Structures are given as C-alpha cells and as structure tokens.
Amino acid sequence: MTNKYELALTAIGFGVNDIHQLSPDRLVITGDFMVDSKATSLNLLHALGLLAKLPPKAKRSIAQKEAANMLLELSREQREKFLNIHVQALYEKITSHYIQFVRVEQLVLAAGQIVPGLTPSIATLAQEAELLQSEKDGHEIDQGILLSHVLANVKCGMHLCHTMLLPHPQTASYYDQLMKDGRLELNTAIVEKSDKSISVYFKNGRFLHAEDDNTLTDMEIAVDLAIQDPATQIAVLRGDFIQEGKYKGLRTFSTGINLTRLYRGKIPFLWYMDRDMGFINKIYRGIAYPEITPNEILGKTHEKLWIAAIDRFAIGGGCQYLLVMDINIAGESAYLTLPARKEGIIPGVANMRMPRFVGDRVTRQAIMMERRIECASPEGRLICDYVVPDQDIDQTIKSTIDLITSSGVVSASSNRKSFRIAQEPLDMFRQYMAVYAKEQAYCHFSPALISNLERNWDAQNRKLESRAAA
Secondary structure, eight states: OOOHHHHHHHHHTTTTTHHHHHOGOOOOOSOOOOHHHHHHHHHHHHHHHHHHHHHOGGGGGHHHHHHHHHHHHHHHHHHHHHHHHHHHHHHHHHHTTTSOOOHHHHHHHHHHHSSSTTTOOHHHHHHTSSOOOGGGOTHHHHHHHHHHHHHHHHHHHHHHHHHSOOOOOOOOOOOHHHHHEEOOOOOOOOOOOOEEEEEEEOOOOOGOOOBBBTHHHHHHHHHHHHHHHHOOOOEEEEOBBSSSGGGBBBBBBOOBHHHHHHHHHOTTHHHHHHHTTTTHHHHHOOOOOOTTTOOOOOOOOOOOEEEEEEEEEEEEEHHHHTTTTTTTEEEETTTOOOOHHHHTOOTTHHHTTTTTHHHHHHHHHHHHHHEEEEEHHHHHHHOOOOEGGGGGHHHHHHHHHHHHOOOOOOOOOHHHHHHHHHHHOOHHHHHHHHHHHHHHHHHTTTTHHHHHHHHOOOOSSSSSOOOOOO
C-alpha cells in the first residue's frame, strides 16, 4: 500500500491487518463474476466497517477526516475496478437479461443486494438523509459510479434510457380521473385539458415553483398524462398563479432546484437522474413502448408537440425546460439564467443542448459566468420564439395553438424525430448521461457546493421552507 494510505490510517489507530486488507493489490479481478463479486464485497464491507468506527463526519478530527477520505477513495477505486469488467453481467442479472425494466432507484438498490457494499443500503441512505448536506459522507456517489458504468455500456445504457422513458409506475392510477374530470390536481403539479391542448402547471408557488424531492414524481406523472391524452395534440407547460409574497396573483415559471432543501440535505443524488432521464427526456423524446426501442432510427415513441410559456423568469432548471420545447413564448420582462457556478452543480443537460440555441460562448458565459439573458434580447430571441407584452401571453398561447392545429400536426412527431437524429440522438444522450452521472454525484457532495450555497445563497440562515424572490 502507498504511504499516504498507511500514514492516514495508522495515524488514527487502525492496525496493520486492517490496512493490509484494504490494499488495492489484494483485489485481483479474475473475470469470474461470482468470484470477483465475493472478493469485492468483502473488501468494500471491510472499508465501510472501518468508516463506521469513526465519529460522524461533523465530529471528526483532521486526522480522522483524512482517514475517512482515504477509506472512501480506496473503496471507490475498487468499485471502478469491478465495474470496468462486470457492469454488463451485473445489469443483465438485475434485469433478467434485459427482460425487466428496472428504474434507476431500484437498479442501484438491486446492485447493492447482489454485491453488498457496491452501492449504499436502504439503512445507510436513511441515516444520511437525516443529515445536512455538509455532514454526509457521500455514499450516494457510489450510485453515480454504478450508473456511469451502466450508461457507458452501449447495450446496458440504451436499455436503461428505454426504461426511464416508460410511463411512471404511478401514472396509470390517475389516468381515468383525468379523462373523467378533464383536470387533475396533484400536490405540486396540475394537468388540465382544453379543446385543442392539454396544460401542465408547476404548482409549488410557495417556493416560486422551485423543484425538489417533493415535486419530482408529480411532475413526471403530469407529463406522462399530458403526452398520453388521446384527445389533444399539443401540450403547454406553464407556472400556476402565486398565492403569496412579491408575485401574489401573478404567474411565474420555475426557479429551478430548491437550494435550501439542497443545502439541508433533502435532495438525493438520484433526483438529478430521475429528472433528466425521466420527464424532461419524455418531453423531448416522448413516452416509450416496452416492446419497441425508442431510438430514432429503428424505434418509436408516443410524443406530442410542447409549448412553454415563460412568465417573469426561467432560472436554472427552469431554463433547462426551454431547451427541449418546440415553441417558447415569453413575456417581454422575462429573463433566463443558468447559475450553475453559484450552485456548484451541472445544470442538467444544458451543457449539451444550449449551444444549439445561442452558441458555445454564450452558453459558457451563462453557466460559468452567471450571464443573465433577457428574453427580449437578441440571444433571448434565439431561445424564445415569441416575446410579447406580459399581458399578451395568454392570447399568444391561444393563437399559436390555433395556428398549428388549423393545418393539423400530423407531421409534428416526424419533424421532431428528424431534428433529434441530427442534433441529439438517444445514443448521444446516453453518452452525456454516463459522464453526467459520475460528475454530478461528486459535485452534489463537494465542499465547494456547500461554500457556494453559503456564500451566494446564505443557505445556513434560511429556513427550510423559505425561497427568496427571484
């Protein structure tokens, strides 16, 4: 073992046998899945056992923190080593050789049951969920490592993308109610039908329609239902009316991820994967069929033309929605931002999608230099198709829907697919998400994220239920 590991671990009293068992040289990958699974699991569980002997992260000494980092680093090297060889065998075991569709949240748990220690257990996740983000050891990074390897494998990755484009397991239970009433109100989303279109509204007004762990499932169900509705050809995404505060009585779009809940440790890593591989990708690609591949060349999805209406602002994740829409309608006073540098995270798939609209330099300025883009500016008009007086947004939505439906939208899905195969085929998305899974996991638990939120958001002094005015 290298000196840095020996020094860090012996400094806090771990014995020679403990250190010897952790040596990277002890884990020899033979190529036999069962043999390597057992050996990897023993090593990983040993490292986790030593980590559990240390005080909680917030109470560790400098030496103990260094030792904990070494234990985590060593175990992650071993996970990478195992997955480099066996990720396909593991995925095939979990999915019964691609017969079963296993969503990311079940996939990461199943992997840890087959190879204990490879991903965090339910108990470990529950324990960390009670902590502030800064107090966590970041065991969910191991989920990102697994998903990165799955997505990097063409066969496994395309199958997982297919899985995440299927309707959410809870969607079917709401379908009849929407068909009967023409309207469905969930806790944080509303779906409402009209003659020619169906609308999905953000309904998290207390937080200016910020996104968090409470909004994820509702939004995916709402998007599923909007796409599946057989009576309409166009879907509209918009923010509901705000009931209190500065924007009371007005609509706003979305302020992106709820930074206070992020700081407080309430947003799990898988939130990012579910969101971008789930309903946002469904808006862009449609809902997949279980028996048919969703890839653009040989596959098929059920999709619908989407319109976004931007009232006041589209911040962070709110801006990301606009990059998968067919038509964007904005008020003249509205603006767009992607404050990823201040947040310390990757802004979803915006790094890949936004350059198609405004070019590489403006995208980098928005993501890395906090550039604000006014919807009425030349750059804003490259993203927004119509920029109208704020009071004319409703009428513009109606006239746009009338215009499109007057000649039929029979070719809409064909044209959307034709754009995608040239700009972002599903396999290109898979490759991006393979990088995103691991990088976002490390960002999510980075000390830089905490310092950014404290410096730019004053997160440590905000109440959990608060959200600043945009």
